[in-house]
Amino acid sequence: MGSLRGKHFRLALDAIELIGRAETSSSVCSAISGLTGSFGYNHICFLASSGRKEQSFDEKVVLKLWPKAWAEQYALSNYYAFDPVAPRIRERPESFTWAEINLSKTNKTAISIMEIAATDYGLKYGLCMPVHGMNGYQAGVSLAGREVENTQEARAAIELVTMFAFNRLTIIKSRQPASPAILTPREREVMNWVAAGKTAWATSAILKISEDTVNKMVSMAMQKLNVHTRAQAVAECIRRGEIVL
Amino acid sequence: MKTLPAKAVGELSVIRAVHNDNSSQFAKILDRQFRLRHDIFVKDRGWREFEIDGIYEKDPYDNDSTVYIIAVDAMDNVAGGFRLYPTVLPHMLTEQFPNLVDRTIPRRSDLLELTRFAMRKTERRSSYYFELLIAIQEYGLDEGLAGYTSVINTLRIPILQSFGFEIEPLGLPQTINGETVIAVLFHVNEECLSRVRKAVNIHTSVFESTIPERRIA
Numbered sequence: 359m360g361s362l363r364g365k366h367f368r369l370a371l372d373a374i375e376l377i378g379r380a381e382t383s384s385s386v387c388s389a390i391s392g393l394t395g396s397f398g399y400n401h402i403c404f405l406a407s408s409g410r411k412e413q414s415f416d417e418k419v420v421l422k423l424w425p426k427a428w429a430e431q432y433a434l435s436n437y438y439a440f441d442p443v444a445p446r447i448r449e450r451p452e453s454f455t456w457a458e459i460n461l462s463k464t465n466k467t468a469i470s471i472m473e474i475a476a477t478d479y480g481l482k483y484g485l486c487m488p489v490h491g492m493n494g495y496q497a498g499v500s501l502a503g504r505e506v507e508n509t510q511e512a513r514a515a516i517e518l519v520t521m522f523a524f525n526r527l528t529i530i531k532s533r534q535p536a537s538p539a540i541l542t543p544r545e546r547e548v549m550n551w552v553a554a555g556k557t558a559w560a561t562s563a564i565l566k567i568s569e570d571t572v573n574k575m576v577s578m579a580m581q582k583l584n585v586h587t588r589a590q591a592v593a594e595c596i597r598r599g600e601i602v603l
Numbered sequence: 604m605k606t607l608p609a610k611a612v613g614e615l616s617v618i619r620a621v622h623n624d625n626s627s628q629f630a631k632i633l634d635r636q637f638r639l640r641h642d643i644f645v646k647d648r649g650w651r652e653f654e655i656d657g658i659y660e661k662d663p664y665d666n667d668s669t670v671y672i673i674a675v676d677a678m679d680n681v682a683g684g685f686r687l688y689p690t691v692l693p694h695m696l697t698e699q700f701p702n703l704v705d706r707t708i709p710r711r712s713d714l715l716e717l718t719r720f721a722m723r724k725t726e727r728r729s730s731y732y733f734e735l736l737i738a739i740q741e742y743g744l745d746e747g748l749a750g751y752t753s754v755i756n757t758l759r760i761p762i763l764q765s766f767g768f769e770i771e772p773l774g775l776p777q778t779i780n781g782e783t784v785i786a787v788l789f790h791v792n793e794e795c796l797s798r799v800r801k802a803v804n805i806h807t808s809v810f811e812s813t814i815p816e817r818r819i820a
Contacts, residue, residue: 363705364705367774370772370775452758490761491761491765496761510778514777517757518757518760518775518785525765528765
């Protein structure tokens with residue numbers, strides 16, 4: 359085996375070993391972001407399908423090391439609806455770089471989303487690893503960076519580790535005692551932004567609902583979770599797996 | 604090892620282990636298995652280089668040392684199967700795909716190479732498929748195997764893991780003829796078997812009541 363291939367294989371094996379010993383989803387995420395970071399992909403978004411059809415983007419996110427401002431703009435401008443990356447991760451199991459997405463010249467929105475990501479946020483080069491299981495699309499990892507190692511070997515190493523990470527996350531999740539989901543999808547969305555430190559006003563702008571509605575949802579969530587403060591609500595949401603930071 | 608109720612002949616389906624010592628007894632299903640391999644690999648997948656006579660698909664690893672694990676119905680129709688070959692002999696990984704392995708290619712008497720996993724198109728998600736998955740573990744445990752080496756399409760890893768398989772990569776994935784492939788080692792142990800049983804909900808033995816003894820290569 360060539361020396362670059364051997365070197366990257368050993369990096370992958372080290373990450374897989376860490377993943378195999380991981381007891382929490384955050385340790386799995388550290389292991390995979392450690393590996394991808396060593397190839398220059400310092401922004402990572404790990405998405406997992408819960409199987410529910412109408413899911414908003416935030417609900418699907420297992421790990422997000424995305425520039426904060428980009429995440430906000432993404433949500434505010436509803437990029438998820440026009441992002442060419444997301445549907446392709448769902449459709450096919452093969453990995454792809456952003457350069458390999460053939461965007462029709464008429465798809466101006468998609469083109470400008472990719473341009474904004476590159477010029478304003480340093481998300482210049484991207485790589486996506488779908489994970490398709492028994493029943494089709496299960497999860498995907500979207501990676502980006504300003505300067506990345508674009509070799510076949512790096513891509514192969516990331517591909518391999520992504521699969522093992524997803525498998526371990528599934529095992530960890532199945533071992534957790536299932537707390538029944540008690541928040542509605544909308545309430546969960548609101549609590550996600552509260553957890554991110556957003557004010558009610560900012561959250562209302564991001565979600566395009568009134569500030570009053572946001573406050574009502576937070577109160578409802580606090581009632582359902584049986585807590586007295588927003589901080590407690592956030593902690594309880596995380597503990598129950600209603601949201602993931 | 605706990606013994607499970609075996610299937611009686613005449614039940615809907617059974618897995619058979621066929622090799623040199625019993626091949627005349629099972630000549631019919633062996634014949635059908637080679638024809639199925641021709642349908643799947645030569646016709647469907649277009650492996651023209653394996654066309655010999657238009658009837659069978661066979662290569663140098665079909666010989667006295669080969670074991671065939673075959674899924675059949677009560678009429679001996681073949682639904683699918685796979686092939687096992689001693690790693691202590693020259694095999695696919697040493698002869699055709701040594702570049703897929705990072706360090707030394709595993710060669711042990713308790714490791715077999717698993718190749719030519721094929722299902723009839725109509726049986727792709729059937730109980731035969733699930734029984735073959737169980738057979739991989741059951742046969743391995745019965746024969747005292749530590750595992751199987753295999754070259755597989757990389758994208759099958761998440762699927763097999765969700766069925767409970769413990770997969771060890773032997774090298775990085777590589778693209779060969781437009782397909783991403785990887786050399787792996789499937790571990791055989793009781794935990795794997797019980798995970799697969801749970802995943803496919805089959806809790807009986809998939810083989811007949813007696814499994815023929817494997818010959819040492």
